[in-house]
Amino acid sequence: MDKKSKSLSKNQKIVLDFIQKNKKPVKAYSILSNVQKKGINAPPQVYRALEKLIEIGKIHRVESQNSFVACKISNCDTPHKTVFSICNSCEIVSEINDPKLFKNLKDFRDKDGTVFDGYNLEFFGTCKSCKNKQIENTKH
Amino acid sequence: MDKKSKSLSKNQKIVLDFIQKNKKPVKAYSILSNVQKKGINAPPQVYRALEKLIEIGKIHRVESQNSFVACKISNCDTPHKTVFSICNSCEIVSEINDPKLFKNLKDFRDKDGTVFDGYNLEFFGTCKSCKNKQIENTKH
């Protein structure tokens, strides 16, 4: 049994469920309006669930978007160590799981030798699909 | 002459000046209240200046804090490629300029081979000074 899978509360389940259903990251108030039929009425209920879900690593916060996305890494035991690629055009976000990069970041320490508890890395660019669309549009 | 140093507008100078005076990152509304005596009256004036200063690389946005900090890298010609260390305790932010890490990030491409225009990396931990204070407090 996984220590982290203590079982979520009602609101935590509702919020996680909604986030997992979405391929793209979702915003807090979008979550709110989508789960009101399930009995979540006010922002603090959403933000509390988000806080907990982030803490246990089930979701991540995409800082540059103020949005939230489900962790895609199975059996994720490393909350607060995240790498994303973000398309500047369609804003789609993918979680990156690159062992070499992961190791580089994990082992990094600064000039003082400080070790870090966590990190968040966001790459920005144009995703393949958007790049293709741009090329389409160039053809007169 | 540097292409980027086109000369800043009045509000841009005022805002940059204030950010550069501060060792810690500053928040937009803190900037506003501190430059009101210089004739900047409303949020949009601050946010516009911030937007431009970020664009030209004079300042960076610390995403996890919604705050803004002057670029510490002399002759910075790489806006949107930033690495910070952030103390969880005192929230002080240092810009990291590590050639090896820089190269790793610059050269990184994802599974599709996509090259990225930029990135933002934020490391979280406890800075030396805060760690020392914690040890002090342990000594009954």
Next chain:
DNA sequence: AGGTATAGTGTTATAATATAACAAATTTTT
């Protein structure tokens, strides 16, 4: 099982962060 500590809930109000929209002034380019 009963007591108590911990975590979660529901609610109202409000704080903090950020942008839209528009008219006027300034600077840059031609």
Next chain:
DNA sequence: AAAAATTTGTTATATTATAACACTATACCT
């Protein structure tokens, strides 16, 4: 000097997030 582009000043409002408080459910302990 006219046209174009940028910056300004302003009001209003949108978006994101938290404080505070009373209450309820769950876990945990001997």
